[in-house]
Amino acid sequence: METCVPSREMQTPEVCLPKAWRDTEAVDYLRARKPVGGFLFVTVTQLAMVWWAYRRQHIQLKDLRVWFGALELVARRCGLKNDREACYGTKELRTLVAGRGGEEASIKRLEAVGLLSWSETDISFATEVSEMRVSDVSSLHEMLSQIQNHRRKVPVPRQVVRLIASPSKRCVIATLLGHLMRCLYYRSGECISGGFCKASWVAEVFTIDLRNVKASRKFLAETLGLLERVPLPQSLCNRYGQKVIINLTWNGAAVD
Numbered sequence: 001m002e003t004c005v006p007s008r009e010m011q012t013p014e015v016c017l018p019k020a021w022r023d024t025e026a027v028d029y030l031r032a033r034k035p036v037g038g039f040l041f042v043t044v045t046q047l048a049m050v051w052w053a054y055r056r057q058h059i060q061l062k063d064l065r066v067w068f069g070a071l072e073l074v075a076r077r078c079g080l081k082n083d084r085e086a087c088y089g090t091k092e093l094r095t096l097v098a099g100r101g102g103e104e105a106s107i108k109r110l111e112a113v114g115l116l117s118w119s120e121t122d123i124s125f126a127t128e129v130s131e132m133r134v135s136d137v138s139s140l141h142e143m144l145s146q147i148q149n150h151r152r153k154v155p156v157p158r159q160v161v162r163l164i165a166s167p168s169k170r171c172v173i174a175t176l177l178g179h180l181m182r183c184l185y186y187r188s189g190e191c192i193s194g195g196f197c198k199a200s201w202v203a204e205v206f207t208i209d210l211r212n213v214k215a216s217r218k219f220l221a222e223t224l225g226l227l228e229r230v231p232l233p234q235s236l237c238n239r240y241g242q243k244v245i246i247n248l249t250w251n252g253a254a255v256d
Helices: 044-055 061-076 090-096 103-113 138-145 158-165 170-183 199-205 210-223 234-240
Strands: 030-032 039-043 116-118 123-125 153-157 184-187 190-193 195-197 227-230 242-246
Touching (some): 044 061, 061 090, 061 158, 090 103, 170 195, 170 199, 170 210, 170 242, 195 199, 210 227
Antiparallel strands (some): 039 153, 116 123, 184 190
C-alpha cells in the first residue's frame, strides 16, 4: 500500500474529449479532500496484480478479499504514536472478511505468490510485478498494457476496501476495480471522481462476461448507490463509454 501523494501527471479521461464537451456540465466531476471514512493509496498495478493472481488460480477468491482486508488493518493503525507498535491478528481479519476460519491459509497463499508479507507487527504489500513469486507473468504484463497510466496511485475509499473484503461476488469486485482505475484520481490534495468506462473494457481486461459487468454496474449504481451513471448522448457513450462518478459520500451501508 502506497502512502505518498502521486504526481500531477495523470489526467482524467475528460481531457481526451472535444472542447465543446469539456465545457458542458455533462462532464463535470466531483472533488473532495477525502471520501467519507477516509481513503488509502493503492497503485493500479497492485489492483491488477491481485486480480490477475486470482484469475490465474494462484490464489482463491477469499484470498483476494483477505488481501483487501489486510489493507484495512494497516489503515486502522496508520495513526499509532511512535512509541506504540502495531499488532496484527487473524481474529480482526476474520471479522472484516466475514470468515468462518481459514484466514491463515489465505495469508500463506498470498505470501507464497509474493503479494504480501505478514507478521504480528507488520504487513507489507508487493508494489511491482517483479516481486511476485510466479514463473510466468506475461499475461499480467498484457493486462497492464491495456490500462492507461497503470503506475498511478488510486485514492481508494476505505468503505470500498471493506466492501471488497466482505463476501462480494467476483464480478462485482472486478467491475468495481475497473471503475476505480478509470474514474477515481488524486490531484492537488483532492480526490477527483468522474471518468468514462466501457463495460466491454472491464470485461476484456478482467476476463469476465460482459453481461455480468453490466449487471454488476447496475447493482453498484442502483442498489448500493456507490456509482452514479451520468446521462450522455449515445454517440458519446459508444465512443468513450459510460460516464461514471464514484460516490464519495457513500457510507458503506449494508445491503440485505
